[in-house]
Amino acid sequence: MNDKKFWLIGMVLFGIFSQTLSAKEPVQDAYIETDGAGLSVYSVPRGALVYIDGIQRGITPLSLPSLPPGKYQLMLAKEGYENRSVLVTLAEGKHLDLTLVLALATGQLVINVERAPGAPGSDILPLYADLYIDDKQTSVFYQKLPVGLHRIRVEAFGWEPVEKVVMVFQDLTQILTILLEPAQFRVSGFRSERQRFNPYNPGLLGSTDFSFSVTAKGTGHISIYDSNNSLVYEHRFEPFTERNQRWTWNGRDRSGTILSDGVYTVVLSTTSVPYNAQEPVQIDERTSINIDSSLVIRPWSVGSGGAGLLYLPIPETLAPASFQMDSRLAFGFPYGAQEPFTSVPFSLGLRFAPADTWECAVSGEFDASRDPAANQASFTLRKTWLKGSHRFPLSAGLDLSWTLAEIASRTDPSVISWSGSQGGPRLGLSFLMPLGAHVGVGVSPALLWPMDTHTLSSGPIPDLELGAGLIGTGTTITGGLSAKLLWQNQDGREASWQAGPLFAAAELHWFPRPSVFVFHLAGGLWYISEKSGAFGSFGIGIIH
Incomplete structure (x- = not known):
């Protein structure tokens, strides 16, 4: 590749980089006056209705080359955005390019998360809520949101998740109260990151992660059995205080010896810890794992x-x-x-x-x-x-x-x-x-x-x-x-x-x-x- 080609590639990369930077710069209103006549109207975003002295004249981008000199009241209107009004003066022998930036129409939403009537107090069942608005997590429970429908979801360990759809209206403040009920004990997503692995592989490559989710307080342990149904390893978890659980196994038995090749049964046994006098719930999940020493992962x-x-x-x-x-x-x-x-x-x-x-x-x-x-x-x-x-x-x-x-x-x-x-x-x-x-x-x-x-x-x-x-x-x-x-x-x-x-x-x-x-x-x-x-x-x- 000759120097000219390298120069062209460099110019292209520089152009892409500079366009990326410029795209992040805030767009501002622009009033550009040149020789000529008439008015051109642009909006960000485009597609806004243009009213001049109360009469609709078209949709942006709009060119009005025959508009005579004078003063005009111009207004832009677009659904989901606030109306924008300006006073425009067209001078004799001049053409005006006008660009106006429209602001999103917004409303306010206050989200209150409370315990449902009859739910236990914080000394028995703490409540630490995670808030998601349109699938994005936030820690702010007072929100200024664009007008329209929004999905509100609240999650908390030990509590049933709640999801609601709310309509936000322009310039209005609404209060949304979400009542949480204590969660039933459930286990989901029990899986192994690798269904087949070689304990002789280096570092993290010689192990696999078991993961699962729980909804409420409980205890649990993982038991691993060989093909003869003999217990070769057992791991006990700390009491569950959060939703996602994970444990790494390196393919060794209780004495630290690498196990022989074969298929092993992995059993997850969990028991709930009720906050009231109810009977504990027991849930078992199982999967299998294949130890294969021929599965070599080495760097070269x-x-x-x-x-x-x-x-x-x-x-x-x-x-x-x-x-x-x-x-x-x-x-x-x-x-x-x-x-x-x-x-x-x-x-x-x-x-x-x-x-x-x-x-x-x-x-x-x-x-x-x-x-x-x-x-x-x-x-x-x-x-x-x-x-x-x-x-x-x-x-x-x-x-x-x-x-x-x-x-x-x-x-x-x-x-x-x-x-x-x-x-x-x-x-x-x-x-x-x-x-x-x-x-x-x-x-x-x-x-x-x-x-x-x-x-x-x-x-x-x-x-x-x-x-x-x-x-x-x-x-x-x-x-x-x-x-x-x-x-x-x-x-x-x-x-x-x-x-x-x-x-x-x-x-x-x-x-x-x-x-x-x-x-x-x-x-x-x-x-x-x-x-x-x-x-x-x-x-x-x-x-x-």
Whole structure:
């Protein structure tokens, strides 16, 4: 992308930003007199009836070019707004543009919240009301509202909610009294945030939240049973004093041991605490939760080949509805250059799982010190088609990606980014074989068709890529060593390849518990045509 394009984009963004700011500025009346004759009337909002000396002349915006000079009493009227009257003087040989801002017609509403006759006093059942007007919460019980219908809702823990529709009239003050009755004890919305989770995942990713709502005072506990109906965990809540309840479970039993894979039954048992002599009400709700240790959520580098090590995509996908975002800054020597970075290049990455064994990734690399055409954006779709098991631990995946670049690497090899990506489509396989509980070795062959975003054309013969590496995983870290070698085809029409650049890197990703933050640190080397250089990067992201 050349400088002119960047300038145009900047002007567009500046225009949008300035329009946003100007839209927030208050609109004011305007009287603009120019050479000519007649009167033009505008209103904010438009669509107001225009009366001149008591005679209706039209609807704004209205042009009256033949109105003779003189003094006129002008009035604007619009339903829902206050009438606006001004005295207008038209001078000889002058045209007047008149803009008037109309104010909303309003009335006053006073809302009183009281206990219904026979309801217990504050020493037995406190009353702390939440007020909602047209679904917006407010703490002000004296309101100045636009004329028209408004929905008033009052909620309070331990009391039945009340909703009323009120008509507000212009310039009138109305008093609305709402009587609250004590609530019947009810439980609703019992659910788990994750129906399936892996306790071995880091931080909050290795747990699930149970939530539900209650209407009145009570007590409750959650009991979790395995497939043999044996109790494995129990949690007791504090006495209910508010509507929304939440509890986080990390998939462990009462001794702190992570439970084995399987489906567990979760039972919520609640009992009311009546304010009078009535019998307590007992309500039970239940749901199920699936503990699945194969549902791995780990942070990796996000690049043009999908997630994995910097130069080794691996056949691992996030759990459905999970995502990872990160940003990194680089330093050292850009690929193919003898001088270090003159500015700080950076990368952005996002990966998310729309469905089980599927993953999408978007990434971009930017370096202001080089030609803007060297900046790149990549899109990747991954499918894990073989998941490792105890009998056959090898896992495999298929990656289809496309990197957008304005110059193809066949035209200018220096436009390969600092992390080794280049423009064009890429079709790759990835294989990972565990060597133990925390170590694995991987390999990723791929075909690349270098092309730019202008011609979108490439020869039928692709470049060849081979990535390999050693990965490591721990309780709160992932990382490893990876390398990538390219064999470049010069014209894309003959089956002739030449060994191209070689890249190697070491990296570490740390995700401290119980946060969702991820910290990245990497260092790498590149070599091509008797040139070599080193670079490093560090960054921060989140995973959920």
